[in-house]
Amino acid sequence: xxxxxxxxxxxxxxxxxxxxxxxxxxxxxxxxxxxxxxxxxxxxxxxxxxxxxxxxxxxxxxxxxxxxxxxxxxxxxxxxxxxxxxxxxxxxxxxxxxxxxxxxxxxx
Amino acid sequence: xxxxxxxxxxxxxxxxxxxxxxxxxxxxxxxxxxxxxxxxxxxxxxxxxxxxxxxxxxxxxxxxxxxxxxxxxxxxxxxxxxxxxxxxxxxxxxxxxxxxxxxxxxxxxxxxxxxxxxxxxxxxxxxxxxxxxxxxxxxxxxxxxxxxxxxxxxxxxxxxxxxxxxxxxxxxxxxxxxxxxxxxxxxxxxxxxxxxxxxxxxxxxxxxxxxxxxxxxxxxxxxxxxxxxxxxxxxxxxxxxxxxxx
Numbered sequence: 001x002x003x004x005x006x007x008x009x010x011x012x013x014x015x016x017x018x019x020x021x022x023x024x025x026x027x028x029x030x031x032x033x034x035x036x037x038x039x040x041x042x043x044x045x046x047x048x049x050x051x052x053x054x055x056x057x058x059x060x061x062x063x064x065x066x067x068x069x070x071x072x073x074x075x076x077x078x079x080x081x082x083x084x085x086x087x088x089x090x091x092x093x094x095x096x097x098x099x100x101x102x103x104x105x106x107x108x
Numbered sequence: 109x110x111x112x113x114x115x116x117x118x119x120x121x122x123x124x125x126x127x128x129x130x131x132x133x134x135x136x137x138x139x140x141x142x143x144x145x146x147x148x149x150x151x152x153x154x155x156x157x158x159x160x161x162x163x164x165x166x167x168x169x170x171x172x173x174x175x176x177x178x179x180x181x182x183x184x185x186x187x188x189x190x191x192x193x194x195x196x197x198x199x200x201x202x203x204x205x206x207x208x209x210x211x212x213x214x215x216x217x218x219x220x221x222x223x224x225x226x227x228x229x230x231x232x233x234x235x236x237x238x239x240x241x242x243x244x245x246x247x248x249x250x251x252x253x254x255x256x257x258x259x260x261x262x263x264x265x266x267x268x269x270x271x272x273x274x275x276x277x278x279x280x281x282x283x284x285x286x287x288x289x290x291x292x293x294x295x296x297x298x299x300x301x302x303x304x305x306x307x308x309x310x311x312x313x314x315x316x317x318x319x320x321x322x323x324x325x326x327x328x329x330x331x332x333x334x335x336x337x338x339x340x341x342x343x344x345x346x347x348x349x350x351x352x353x354x
Contacts, residue, residue: 004255004256004261004262004265004267004269005262005265006194006265006266006267008195008266026195028191028194028195030194032150033149033150033151033231033323033324033330033332035151035187038331039331040322040323040324040330040331040332046191046194046195048191048192048195050192050195053181053184054180054181054184054185054188054189054191054192055184055185055188057188057191057192059187059191
């Protein structure tokens with residue numbers, strides 16, 4: 001426990017929780033003791049919607065190499081997608097989060 | 109000793125009179141006993157820490173664990189509550205101290221109480237146990253690998269934990285520190301800094317550092333568990349409690 005290194009970003013997403021699909025509004029990334037993953041420390045990701053209570057959460061725990069591979073896979077996938085298609089993932093009339101700001105991890 | 113006990117979820121009065129959830133485990137095979145406030149780790153008010161509370165009761169001490177995340181997430185599962193609390197910056201020190209004070213009062217009001225109360229905490233709770241001991245009239249304090257007692261948490265972290273080494277003059281009871289030699293949070297060097305401060309302040313303390321153990325060596329359900337160190341450290345804990353609050 002206790003590196004206390006934590007990154008928090010705003011995002012717009014949907015996540016499937018135990019109650020089904022719901023909108024997600026933030027993600028917290030940290031390296032700490034996992035709840036379930038069988039190692040002393042893990043890269044942890046909590047994707048949450050604070051307005052919908054503590055259970056509106058999708059959690060991931062993984063080893064550092066897996067986390068790096070996942071991050072690379074996300075970026076590699078996006079690099080192959082034309083800009084206009086990426087913009088297509090942003091609903092019309094709601095440009096609060098631009099693709100660039102999502103990559104950078106903040107609200108635009 | 110029969111190890112008989114009773115354990116229940118109760119409501120207790122915490123910081124500023126807030127009603128919060130807590131887990132109470134009391135021995136049922138003794139007429140009077142000392143007590144201990146159990147401060148859960150950052151992952152929350154979980155089954156593993158409830159088991160620790162029951163272990164104290166089975167060994168003759170009333171134990172009470174406040175749910176430090178009850179306000180943020182009443183009724184939530186421990187990991188969901190911990191995630192929410194973490195995203196909001198953790199538990200403020202002032203509120204922690206208020207909750208421990210409430211737990212002390214609850215324990216002292218038990219008919220079985222001998223009036224003496226210790227505290228113990230694990231991981232982030234280790235620091236919080238020491239913090240409570242610096243600010244409250246606890247009869248004994250146990251710090252199990254609490255980080256950020258002599259240095260602040262990273263400035264960029266939303267989880268704030270400031271060093272409390274400057275407050276050790278407020279301790280009213282002896283301190284037992286249990287650490288892993290392979291741990292870096294806290295590191296053996298940091299533990300030595302804390303020991304020096306306690307020595308300088310004229311406080312009674314006993315620090316044990318276990319070789320081959322790292323952080324969270326008590327956690328029986330995690331790979332960090334080190335049975336040999338944990339068994340030895342549990343014996344040290346019960347000897348310490350019998351001497352200070354037993």
